[in-house]
Amino acid sequence: MKHSNIALVTGANKGIGLQIAKELANHGLTVLLGARDPGRGAAAAKEAGRSARAVQLDVTDTGSITAAAEWIRGTFGRLDVLVNNAGISHSPAPDASFEDVIAAGRPSAAPLDEVRTVFEVNVFGVLAVTQAMLPLLREAPAGRIVNVSSEVGSLTRQADPSNPYRMANAPYSPSKSALNALTVALANELESTRIKVNAVCPGFTATDLNKFRGPRTVEQGAVAAVRYALIGEDGPNGGFFNEDGPLPW
Ligand code: NAP
Secondary structure: OOOOOEEEEOOOOOHHHHHHHHHHHHOOOEEEEEEOOHHHHHHHHHHHOOOEEEEEOOOOOHHHHHHHHHHHHHHOOOOOEEEEOOOOOOOOOOOOOHHHHHHHOOOOOOOHHHHHHHHHHHHHHHHHHHHHHHHHHHOOOOOEEEEEOOHHHOHHHHOOOOOOOOOOOOOHHHHHHHHHHHHHHHHHHHOOOOOEEEEEOOOOEOOHHHOOOOOEOHHHHHHHHHHHHOOOOOOOOOOEEEOOEEOOO
């Protein structure tokens, strides 16, 4: 049986990931919504459209990642697009304000376990999922990997005193800098293949991640990820972009 292009979006049960999934489905792709919780994944897939399906995927759980890759191989035989969207800014802290969370992440005070927890999802989780999905992406005629990063991971911007969004935060912004470094390393390794790898920034978007403080909508936040998931042969490899164009590393 011939399938339309297949996309996997991690952390797609809500927020920017769900919006990316909806838009890729609208572009005619079969979209697999990665979700830690199968029930919430199934509900999101229903919302994302008829071509959408949920897949249980915790990016910190090797067994879950392996099972998802095996299911995709058995069902579709390949993967055309991987959007590494799942991310956290801190451990669950339902009663803490956004300001409290930022303050608790100061490099002088952030508990190492907290830093490790964020890196586990935002960096090691991305690498683990990418390694598991690469054999499937190599089967595709034009594999695409989009890492959902953040401008706060830009060392150039973080070191600029005139930048109002500079952060003094140990877990989150360094995790996105590391993700950017991984993006470049992987793009370098894959440059002679048909696969292209890029990082994107959604902008400060109202989601659970920031207790809905961001001014942007999920529709705006999804623009760059969808664009770089769908680039053609002439598209970039190893870049960092928002919807307005290239960002500095
Ligand atoms: P969100 O609404 O909190 O969504 C995050 C998603 O990641 C959820 O589906 C969550 O699942 C999932 N997730 C968390 N840990 C996971 C794990 N171990 N395995 C699999 N999935 C996991 O946040 P968002 O704003 O849409 O964030 C999406 C991406 O955009 C993140 O990478 C974030 O860093 C990036 N970003 C966001 C902003 C912004 O302003 N919002 C700005 C720049 C970059 P659960 O529901 O199970 O927790």
